[in-house]
Amino acid sequence: MIPRALLRTVLLAVAATAVVFAATEILPGDMGDVRGAGRASAEDVARERERLGLDVPAPVRYLRWLGHLVRGELGRSLASGRPVADLLAERLPATAALVVGTLTVTVALTALALAVGFLRGGRGGALAPGLAAVPQAVYAAVLGAVLSGVLGWLPAVSLLAPGSSPWAQPRALVLPALTLALPSAAFATVLLRGALTDVLRLPHVADARTRGLPARLILRRHVAPFLLVPSVRVLALMTGWLTAGTALVETVYGYPGTGGLLVSSVAVRDVPVVQAAALIPAVIVLVGMLVADLLDTAGRHRPGRSRRMAPVATAGGAA
Amino acid sequence: MRNSSLSRRGPRTAFLAFASAASLLLAGCGSDAGPGTPDDASARPVDGGTLRYVVAGSPATASDDPHGGLGNESDVMRFALTYDVLTVPGPNGEPRPRLAVSWKPNKTLDRWTFRLRENAEFTDGRPVRAKDVLYSLTRIAKKAAENYGRLADFDLESSTAPDDHTVVLATRAPMAEAPKALESISFVVPDGSTDFSRPVPGSGPYRVVGTGAQTAVLTRNKGWWGTRPHLDRIEIRAVADPQARASAVTSGQADVAGSVSPAAVKSAKSSSSVRIVTRQGVTEYPFIMRLDTKPFDNPKVREAFRLAADRKALVDTVFLGYGRIANDLPTPYDPSYPKDLKQRTRDVARAKRLLKEAGHAHGLKLTLHTTTSYPGMDTAATLYAEQLADIGVDAEVKVEPADTYWTRIYAKKDFYTGYYGGISFADLVRVGLLSDSPTNETAWRSRTFDTGFTRAMGTLDARARNAALARIQKELWRNGGYVVWGTGDGLDLAAPGVHGLPDGPGFQRMFIDRAWKAK
Numbered sequence: 001m002i003p004r005a006l007l008r009t010v011l012l013a014v015a016a017t018a019v020v021f022a023a024t025e026i027l028p029g030d031m032g033d034v035r036g037a038g039r040a041s042a043e044d045v046a047r048e049r050e051r052l053g054l055d056v057p058a059p060v061r062y063l064r065w066l067g068h069l070v071r072g073e074l075g076r077s078l079a080s081g082r083p084v085a086d087l088l089a090e091r092l093p094a095t096a097a098l099v100v101g102t103l104t105v106t107v108a109l110t111a112l113a114l115a116v117g118f119l120r121g122g123r124g125g126a127l128a129p130g131l132a133a134v135p136q137a138v139y140a141a142v143l144g145a146v147l148s149g150v151l152g153w154l155p156a157v158s159l160l161a162p163g164s165s166p167w168a169q170p171r172a173l174v175l176p177a178l179t180l181a182l183p184s185a186a187f188a189t190v191l192l193r194g195a196l197t198d199v200l201r202l203p204h205v206a207d208a209r210t211r212g213l214p215a216r217l218i219l220r221r222h223v224a225p226f227l228l229v230p231s232v233r234v235l236a237l238m239t240g241w242l243t244a245g246t247a248l249v250e251t252v253y254g255y256p257g258t259g260g261l262l263v264s265s266v267a268v269r270d271v272p273v274v275q276a277a278a279l280i281p282a283v284i285v286l287v288g289m290l291v292a293d294l295l296d297t298a299g300r301h302r303p304g305r306s307r308r309m310a311p312v313a314t315a316g317g318a319a
Numbered sequence: 320m321r322n323s324s325l326s327r328r329g330p331r332t333a334f335l336a337f338a339s340a341a342s343l344l345l346a347g348c349g350s351d352a353g354p355g356t357p358d359d360a361s362a363r364p365v366d367g368g369t370l371r372y373v374v375a376g377s378p379a380t381a382s383d384d385p386h387g388g389l390g391n392e393s394d395v396m397r398f399a400l401t402y403d404v405l406t407v408p409g410p411n412g413e414p415r416p417r418l419a420v421s422w423k424p425n426k427t428l429d430r431w432t433f434r435l436r437e438n439a440e441f442t443d444g445r446p447v448r449a450k451d452v453l454y455s456l457t458r459i460a461k462k463a464a465e466n467y468g469r470l471a472d473f474d475l476e477s478s479t480a481p482d483d484h485t486v487v488l489a490t491r492a493p494m495a496e497a498p499k500a501l502e503s504i505s506f507v508v509p510d511g512s513t514d515f516s517r518p519v520p521g522s523g524p525y526r527v528v529g530t531g532a533q534t535a536v537l538t539r540n541k542g543w544w545g546t547r548p549h550l551d552r553i554e555i556r557a558v559a560d561p562q563a564r565a566s567a568v569t570s571g572q573a574d575v576a577g578s579v580s581p582a583a584v585k586s587a588k589s590s591s592s593v594r595i596v597t598r599q600g601v602t603e604y605p606f607i608m609r610l611d612t613k614p615f616d617n618p619k620v621r622e623a624f625r626l627a628a629d630r631k632a633l634v635d636t637v638f639l640g641y642g643r644i645a646n647d648l649p650t651p652y653d654p655s656y657p658k659d660l661k662q663r664t665r666d667v668a669r670a671k672r673l674l675k676e677a678g679h680a681h682g683l684k685l686t687l688h689t690t691t692s693y694p695g696m697d698t699a700a701t702l703y704a705e706q707l708a709d710i711g712v713d714a715e716v717k718v719e720p721a722d723t724y725w726t727r728i729y730a731k732k733d734f735y736t737g738y739y740g741g742i743s744f745a746d747l748v749r750v751g752l753l754s755d756s757p758t759n760e761t762a763w764r765s766r767t768f769d770t771g772f773t774r775a776m777g778t779l780d781a782r783a784r785n786a787a788l789a790r791i792q793k794e795l796w797r798n799g800g801y802v803v804w805g806t807g808d809g810l811d812l813a814a815p816g817v818h819g820l821p822d823g824p825g826f827q828r829m830f831i832d833r834a835w836k837a838k
Contacts, residue, residue: 033726035388035465041757044464080382082516090532091378148570156570157563159373162534162554254556254563256378256533264379264559267722273379 109185131186236288376557385506393557449480601809655788761800
C-alpha cells in the first residue's frame, strides 16, 4: 500500500513538471527573443539560442532536465548563468518564514471559524465564501493602509536587513502574513465546512448530543478526529498554494521570497528556474496528500473505526 | 533604446532585458530640489555611515555580468560602484575621464588612442592594464545579442594594446563620438575572467562584501585611485515595485528610492519631508507610424496625426504633469537638438483638411497597439485615440501582453506605442533611423539623412557636429514617422539627510560615490 502510494506521488510530481514545462513551451517567445528584445539581428538571436541550448527539440530538453533532476541537479538559470539551487536557496528561507507565519494565522482563524460553525450547529457561514472571494490585492491595500498608514504599528514595506534571517524581523512578516492568511483562512473554512456538516450529521454525534455531553467534549472527542484527514489535505493544498502564490504580496511589500522569482522567471522564459520553483509547491502538495492518504488508510484499518471514517474521507477528497 | 529607469512589477520583467546601456546615456537631466529639504550644496560633507538605496530590480534578471543586458538598475548601480569605466558623462554633455585619463583620434576619426591611469588596481591586488580593458570591451562586443550591439560600431579585432596603459580602439566608420559611446558602460574586469555567475574583482570606489536575494552590501575600496568616498557602506536593495520603493523611504526604512511613480511623488510631497529629485526627459512613449505602409506612406496623414495630439493633456494625464511637451523629435534633451524649431500644436481643422486631401474625407479606421510594460503606456494610447477621434480617425486601442510586446509588436506593426528612455540622438540613428538600421521602426529611409549623419560623425568639432545633426533632425521633424508628444521626468525620493547625490545626466546617477549622509 505505502510503496504504491509513494510511486503514485513520484509519478504525479513528474507529471506536474511535464505540465509546467509544456506550459512554458506554449507561451510565445523564448529567452533568445527576450534577450534580443527586437533589437538584435536574427543571426545573433539564433546564436544566443544555440548557446543556451534552446535549439534542441523541447521533448529532448525536458528529458535532459529530468535526467539532471534525478541526479539532484537543478541546472543553471538561462538569464544569469547562476545555479538554480543557489537562486532558490537565497529566497527559500524568506518564503518558509512567510508560509509558516501565514499558516499559523490561517490554522488559528480556520479553527475558530469551524468552532463557531459547530456551535451554530453547522448553519450560516456566508461570511467565509465572501471573504475568500475578495482579491489578495484588496487585503494588501486595506491592511497596509490601516495597520501601517493610519495606525503606524507596522513597517510599510518588509525589506529584510542584509545577512539577517527572516525570523529575526517578525514585525516585517506581519503584514504579508496577514494579507495571505485572511483569504487563506476563508478559503480553508469554505473547504472544511462541508466536512464539518457531514460529521455533524453522523449518528454518533447526534447520539452524543442527546446524551447531553458538553459541547466542548463532543467537539474534541466526536467531531475533531473526523476532520483530521480533510484538514491535512487542505493544509497540504494551502501550503503548496502559499509557496507558489506569494508573488503579489512580495511585490507589494518588497519582500524577497520565491514567488517573485517564479513570476518574473516566467516573464523572461527562464525555464530551468520556473521548473524548479514550480516543483517545490507541487512536491509539497503531493507529499501532503500522501500523508493524508496514509492517515486515512491507518484510520480505516484500525479496528472499530473504519465505518466511521468513510464518509469523512470522501468529503475531504472533494477538497 | 529602452531603459530600465522606470518601474516594473513582477510580471513585467520581460522588459528588464531591454534596458540598454545606450539608454543610460541620458542627456540633459537635472536635479531640482522638491518642496521639502533642498540639497544644500554648501553643507560640509560628513564622513562615514551607511546609505540604504532601494532601486528597481527583478529577481529573474539579477546578474553579476556587467557586460550583458544591464536589465536591472540594482545591478547597474553595483557595477557603477565596483568597476571602473573608461569615461563618464560630463556636465556639458561631453565625456569626462575616469579610468581613461585622455584620448585622441587619428585624422580620419576611426582610430582612438586612450591613455589609462597607471594607479588603478583590482581588489585582488592585480594592476588594471590595457589588456584588461581590451578583454572587457571585446567581451561586451561579443555579447551583442544580449546588449543590442552596444559596441557594434567598434572593430575590436583591429584594436590593440601597444603598452600596459594605452589602448588603440578601431571603429568601423569615422566616429566622432567614440569616447561618448564608451561612457558609463565600459566596465573593466580582469583579463580572462570567464565565470560571471558570481562577482569578479573590480577596481571601482567600492567592493562587494555580501550579496543576498535582495541586497548587495558594499564597503569602501581603500585601494581606489579616486577621491576617497564619504560613505563607509552602501546597501543596494532591489525592489521591483515603485510604490514599495517610495514607501521604503517615506517610512524611514531606506534613504533613497530610485525611479518612483508620479503618484507616489504626489503623496510623498504632502506627507513628509522627503526630497524629490527630478531627472528631466527620461521617459517617452511616442506613437510610431510606419512610412512603408498605408495610410502612413502619405506625409499628409502623418502630419494630420501629429496635429491631432493634445500634448499638454497627454503629459498631464500620463505623467501627472511631471514632464514636458515634446515636438515630435525623440531626443529633445540631446545637445544636438535644433533649438530654432517651431513647436507643433493641436490644429484639428488643419488635420481634417490634410486627411481630406489625402483621400480620407470619410475618416480612417485603424488599430493602435500598446501595452502595460511601463506605467501609463496604455493610458497614453487611450487618450490619443480619443484625440484622433476629433479629426475623424477611428483608432481602436489594443492592449497587448507585456511579455511579448517587444518581440511581436515593436518594429513590426504599422501603428503602435513605443518607448524610449533617454537614448542619445546618435544611438537612436544607428539603431533605428539609417536606411540599413537593424530595427528601423518607422521605415525611415532618406539618403540626405544618411549622408548627413555620416558627415556629422566624421566631424570632430562638437559644435559643428551638433549643427549637422540638428539639420537632419529638422528633416525628421518635417517628414518622419514619430508622434512624440512629451517626455516624462525620472523621479527619485531621498531622505532629508542625504546629500551629494549625482545630479548629472542619466547613468551618472548610478555613480553615487560622492554621496554623504548627515549625522
